[in-house]
Amino acid sequence: MLRDLILKNRSYRRFYQSERIAETQLRDWVDLARNSASARNAQPLKYFLSTGEPLNASIFEFLGWAGYLTDWPGPEEGERPSAYIVMLRDTSIPGNYLCDDGIATQSILLGATEAGFGGCIIHAVNRSKLHELLKLPENLEIVQVLALGKPKETVVLDVIKNGEIKYWRDENQVHHVPKRTLDEIIVKIPD
Numbered sequence: 001m002l003r004d005l006i007l008k009n010r011s012y013r014r015f016y017q018s019e020r021i022a023e024t025q026l027r028d029w030v031d032l033a034r035n036s037a038s039a040r041n042a043q044p045l046k047y048f049l050s051t052g053e054p055l056n057a058s059i060f061e062f063l064g065w066a067g068y069l070t071d072w073p074g075p076e077e078g079e080r081p082s083a084y085i086v087m088l089r090d091t092s093i094p095g096n097y098l099c100d101d102g103i104a105t106q107s108i109l110l111g112a113t114e115a116g117f118g119g120c121i122i123h124a125v126n127r128s129k130l131h132e133l134l135k136l137p138e139n140l141e142i143v144q145v146l147a148l149g150k151p152k153e154t155v156v157l158d159v160i161k162n163g164e165i166k167y168w169r170d171e172n173q174v175h176h177v178p179k180r181t182l183d184e185i186i187v188k189i190p191d
C-alpha cells in the first residue's frame, strides 16, 4: 500500500555498505523521476550515477550529514551509502524548475524503498568541489545528492512534543523523527 511505502520511506543515514546497488537499479529509479510531473513539462533535471569505489568515497567527502546530531560526523566506513544519485539542473533548458526536484526525489526514494533499499536527501553539499570532481559541464548545476543503500538503522516517527522538531537518537541508536499531528497541519476557519 502507498501509505506503508511512504511510512517506510524515511531518511536513512547508516547502511550496509557492502550491499551493492547495480547501476541498472539506479536507472530504474531515475526512470520513475523521468515519468513524473514537471513544470511546463520542461524536464530540466539530469542525473549522475555513482555505484562504487573510489568515486563513492570521493563524493562522500563533500556531503553534510544530520545537522541536528551535532556530535555525529556522519556514517563511518562500513556504514556509508553504496550508491549516489547526483541530481542536476540543466541551465541550458530555460525556465524555473519550481518543485520538479522534490517530485523527482520522492519518486526515486519511493522506488528505492519499494526495492528494499533506502536513502537520504543531502542538500548540504559542497557544490563547487563536487562539480569539479565529477568534471561536470558549466550548464549542469548540482541541485542535491541522494545517498542510497541498504538501511542499517531503525527510524521511528514520533509526535512532536513542546514544538520540538529536531530528530534525535536514543540510547539504542534508534533515530526518532518528530512529526506534527494531522490536526495541527489542517487549517480550519475559527469558530
Ligand SMILES: Cc1cc2nc3c(=O)[nH]c(=O)nc-3n(C[C@H](O)[C@H](O)[C@H](O)COP(=O)(O)O)c2cc1C
Binding pocket: 009, 010, 011, 012, 013, 064, 065, 066, 067, 120, 121, 122, 123, 124, 125, 155, 167, 177
Ligand atoms: C530538501 C531536503 C534537504 C535535506 N538535506 C539534508 C542534508 O543535507 N543532510 C541530511 O542528513 N539530511 C537532509 N535531509 C533529510 C531531513 O533531515 C529529513 O527529511 C527529516 O529529518 C525528516 O526525516 P524523514 O525524512 O525520515 O521524515 C533533507 C531533506 C529534505 C527534504
